[in-house]
Amino acid sequence: MTAAPPRNWAGNVTFRAARVHRPSSVAELQEIVAAARSVRALGTGHSFNRIADTDGDLVRVDGLPGRVEIDPAALTATVPAGLRYARLAEHLQAHGFALANLASLPQISVAGACATGTHGSGNGRPGLAAAVAGLRMVAPDGRLVELRRGVPEDRLDGAVVALGALGIVTELTLDIEPTYDVAQWVYTGLPLDRLAGAFDALSGAAYSVSVFTDWASGEARVWLKCRTDRDGSDHPGDSWQGARLAGEALHPIPGIFPAACTTQGGRPGPWHERLPHFRPDFTPSSGTELQSELLLPRSAAPQAVEALRRIGHRIAPVLQISEVRTVAADDLWLSPAHARDCVALHFTWSDRAEAVMRAVAAVEEELLPLGGRPHWGKLTALAPGDVAALHPRAADFRRLMADHDPEGKLRNDFVRGVFPT
Ligand SMILES: Cc1cc2nc3c(=O)[nH]c(=O)nc-3n(C[C@H](O)[C@H](O)[C@H](O)COP(=O)(O)OP(=O)(O)OC[C@H]3O[C@@H](n4cnc5c(N)ncnc54)[C@H](O)[C@@H]3O)c2cc1C
Structure with missing residues (x-):
């Protein structure tokens, strides 16, 4: 367990978590999640609202071991969820690779950015989450789950911009391309x-x-x-x-x-x-x-x-x-x-x-x-309840949450506000 949670980057949100954890292994993370009544992940805290907040257990994943693994044939890189884009980009560049786009700032974590639909700019450039080809996460019961693009039953398209509500992501596999x-x-x-x-x-x-x-x-x-x-x-x-x-x-x-x-x-x-x-x-x-x-x-x-x-x-x-x-x-x-x-x-x-x-x-x-x-x-x-109505797949996402997390362990006030049960 680490010290009391800080505020978000902007200072307008003080996290209310009863406990803050920074596990140093996936096994430790699995134990924390399995034992928790209510749990959320915190990335680098660059969001301006209470999306990451909880009054239960708040988990930072930037202490997990892990390194960037590049697959040059598949043109993908598997990256630790808590890694900041700045560090990821340096690593990719050193190996001759790149991402298709970045946000206005490189300090944010890959998992946090993808969970909120963070984007850069460009008529032909989708948001950063569109590069996610797969992810691994710790499910509410502590199991490790892997979801892959192209496997229909994994429903990866529903699980990438997921507001932290399906599991604690430990790794993501991202599309990469030769550097430019x-x-x-x-x-x-x-x-x-x-x-x-x-x-x-x-x-x-x-x-x-x-x-x-x-x-x-x-x-x-x-x-x-x-x-x-x-x-x-x-x-x-x-x-x-x-x-x-x-x-x-x-x-x-x-x-x-x-x-x-x-x-x-x-x-x-x-x-x-x-x-x-x-x-x-x-x-x-x-x-x-x-x-x-x-x-x-x-x-x-x-x-x-x-x-x-x-x-x-x-x-x-x-x-x-x-x-x-x-x-x-x-x-x-x-x-x-x-x-x-x-x-x-x-x-x-x-x-x-x-x-x-x-x-x-x-x-x-x-x-x-x-x-x-x-x-x-x-x-x-x-x-919050009016936001879901703007998203045509909101009902599908609600079902996905119920499948992954029937007891709502990963749902905080923000998520419950948008998707009331
Ligand atoms: C100065 C500034 C500039 C910005 N510029 C842009 C921009 O150019 N484009 C843009 O679209 N946005 C921009 N943003 C917004 C920012 O990209 C998002 O708020 C993004 O979510 C921040 O990532 P984070 O790691 O800080 O996530 P956090 O704020 O820490 O968390 C966001 C969400 O991700 C979830 N999450 C984090 N880690 C995990 C994990 N391991 N598993 C599951 N869920 C997880 C949290 O639970 C929470 O729901 C900017 C923000 C700031 C402060």
Whole structure:
């Protein structure tokens, strides 16, 4: 057992766990889970809500033994669940391999990111969980269970974005590919009229594209991450889509010095040193913040841009920055991008929780009618019971939970709120 649980990364959630464990073997983890009345896993604590919380036993899996095992023929890597993407990426790169995409920060654990449907950007890039080809977990009764892609009775598609509600994951097998380089260009002064009017051209202009705006100024900045073997490494011109090539490195949040940011200015470098916006050894984003995000059908992007421009002045007092990304459809049951290509509208707010929740509600009033589904790891003003209704496979997931965990040992208040019995 370890010391009292800390808070989450943002500091807005203090974990209520009666006991915190950091087992050093899978056998020890199996004993903890079998003996527990109520148990949850904690990754690196980067979620902004109580998704990881429990008043029972909280388990960190980053003390489990394990190493990255690459299968070059199958193009997969089996990785410990608690490993952070930063360490995984270094290992893969050292062996000539890569992942298809990364989130904005590499500090998060693989299991925690996949459990919440974490994503990066790119018209052709699904969320990180889509790379999961198999996983191993400790079931509520302490048994070790293995689920594999392509084995229908395993129902892996239901078990990857699983909110920690099926078992404590110990290992994941991920799709990998040969390493590649990325060159990152930043543009300033993109007119928001252009973002609405030419959305597909903009979001499809590179392997991964991120647009940052405050919605009130009428302008945006664009991060183009060009995969050199597909897009080339050159920028599309000093002036492009009404925007100008930045003459210096920039932080996504205006006014913050860009030391924490990955290399810009078009200098090609390995995938893991360009796809995230932030370097692993610095505080990502602003560090004093709350976040919310909704994923909508990509075809709704122009309407969503116009709607957010209309309320830009109302949310401005608590908004640090907003990011627009795209996420390709996947088959994962609880993925916000399930069965539909998405535009993801993210908000980095101040840490004034009450005012932020009013702003989150204002945004959701505009974006839910356009088909928005909230990110599982961020804030929403929706009642938990209303979130399940946005997911077409929610009933299937409820049955999967009942099969894996009939007594509800892995269900915390968050999961019970979304899937009341
Ligand atoms: C600065 C910042 C930037 C972010 N950028 C992005 C981004 O670019 N894209 C994006 O989509 N999201 C982003 N997020 C959100 C973040 O990716 C998610 O909250 C993610 O879940 C964090 O992973 P974690 O390891 O911290 O998980 P935690 O928050 O610790 O846990 C999340 C869930 O995973 C479960 N879990 C963790 N480990 C296991 C396990 N071994 N077995 C079973 N269940 C487990 C937990 O029980 C919980 O339900 C960002 C967050 C921050 C703070």
